[in-house]
Amino acid sequence: MLRIKPSSSSFLSRCFSTSFVASSNIGKQPIKLGEGIECFTESIPFEFSKRFSKGSQVITLDKQIVVKGPKGVMKTLVPDFVEVANNDGLITVSVPDASERIQRTMWGTTRALLNNNVIGVTEGHLAIVKFVGTGYRASIEDIPGKAGKKQVVLKIGYPYLPTLEIPEELTVSSPNPTRLIIEGVNKQQVKQFAAKIREHKKPEPYKGKGIYVDNETIKLKEKKIK
Incomplete structure (x- = not known):
């Protein structure tokens, strides 16, 4: 039986794919607030802000997201590029450039922490x-x-x-x-x-x-x- 060996160009085309802008599947999911739950952001003065290094980049946590409920109050420190919007009881988290690794990581992490905080102040x-x-x-x-x-x-x-x-x-x-x-x-x-x-x-x-x-x-x- 005659077998045809694939050319190098066709082999490479199957092994590699074009790159695309990555997004966070967790970060895109909205969080529903129950009745009596508040969520808002507060700015932190620069001299009181915490910082951490990621490679050559220094990230400043100069904002906190506050979640209030019947069981207590939870606060989450986030960098300035993380945006949180409250639309009719649905909390959405976003970042300006999802293709940047640090922003993409903080996007999903912030959403997961907020979801845990909402559950904590309502059910525990x-x-x-x-x-x-x-x-x-x-x-x-x-x-x-x-x-x-x-x-x-x-x-x-x-x-x-x-x-x-x-x-x-x-x-x-x-x-x-x-x-x-x-x-x-x-x-x-x-x-x-x-x-x-x-x-x-x-x-x-x-x-x-x-x-x-x-x-x-x-x-x-x-x-x-x-």
């Missing part, structure tokens, strides 16, 4: 911490010498009891000894505190014992028999 965020293992459990107790302060006490097989002070911004409850529910307006704080608890006893892959967060699962391994 939560993380479920589960304790798997014989005798593994947690309790919420008062901190001696600190009036009104609470701490999480872990009983996870150590000869001592690890403790973690509960941040003021978070609410931690224990429906049963092997479950903790962490709630708060700030999603990052909620997940970070859950991760701190998990650090004390990460799930091990042979018996599956340890501390799990939300819907976390692990693949069990078989023990090597010598």
